[in-house]
Amino acid sequence: MDVTFVCSSEEAPFKMEVGFFDTVRDIKQKLQGRKGWLATAMSLSHDGHALVDDVDDESHGFTGRYGLVEGSVVHVALDDDDTLRARRLKESRMPSVKTRRDGVAPPAPPLRLTVVSRCGARRLEVAVRASGTVSALRVYLERASSSGSGGFPLPRDGGYFFIHGQSVMDEARSFEWHGVAAGDEVVVFPGSVTRGPAH
Template sequence: MKVTIVMGGYEFGMEVGPQEPILEMKRRIQNLLGVPMASQSLSIFGWELIDGLDMEDYPIISDGTKIDLSIQSNHPFHQQQQPSNTKFQITVKFSARKINMEVDPTDTVRSLKEKIHIIDGTPIKRMALFFSGNELEEEHQSLSHYGLREFSQVIVYLKTMSRAMADPPSRKISFLVQTSSSLLNAATIPLEISDLSTVNDLIQSLITRKILPQDDYIFIHKQRIMRESCSLRWHGVENGECLYVFKGTVSSG
């Protein structure tokens, strides 16, 4: 399919495949425009496309979709070359696979966990991150505080919990559902529901209450497509957050 890359008043087309990594798109843009990959930010509807994901992880992107390209401030796109960027690559190791991820030394342990959750779906509360044999325990601390640098390897373990800790009682959470411009004129809908409700429960509730018409929907939380069979708690939805809903289905490939 062909998407359009938009940067200010300048735009150009790009052919992409469903399994093309976001990083590969950035690499092609670097070759075309001379903008370093680390200085690029690609987004759609205000959500950044995450390094480590593929085009098929964003089913809202289809033929003709416009993707916004922004360049980090002070990057002299039309002038002299910028000093080297502070961002660097690390390896995140799971039990059965590894992924490469771009981070900033000022990123916190918490923000790293959120990025891992977006890519892998691992519940944030169950993550234990280790670097050089030491756990990254303080979530507010920066990655530079723990000495992470280029090509560092962070290992992800799942915390063992008692059943009481793993399955606390259900609770009501209040959040917002933001519809796309094609739904209800981009309405913002306040909701309160049990955190053990699944995304499918949420969809059926909205349809039953005639807030949404009968159709197929995709919900997005923190730039990640939500799974219909999983609960809001599993997705890490908290009070005051916003979920985004679009018409459509997630194709399996």
């Protein structure tokens, strides 16, 4: 989804693609790559709420938690040099993310895939958790569909299903279970799927 970023040090707002499952850290890294701003020097906010880097719980920090949708506006504040030096000193004394205290591995990076709509010729790049259920994609697409500016084309009655490869996807199962890999396509088909009785 395209999100507009506004920074007081920039003359004009700019748009950048952000995935629904991108963490706040992911967004800062993308901004660092695009604008050259240090990720550690940025503070982000949306609708008056600070977007917090939270590495200890993978359910926090996802853009969906903050209600970001296609066309949202995120404000970027860049720290001054003194604040940045103090933050770097503090971070240098903190344990690395890779060595968490509880011994649990950090969350896997998001799985990037393309969603193709057969309800209208449109493609959308998304990022999902491999261990997340396919139903999360439905929630994301319905938000994108209702976000205005064209949105993602979906049937109005909510009657659609997902295909990966040549198989109908079970929305209660994970992307990993379906064998979805980075760069794969998931196709949205209008209609519904019925299963015959088991013999």
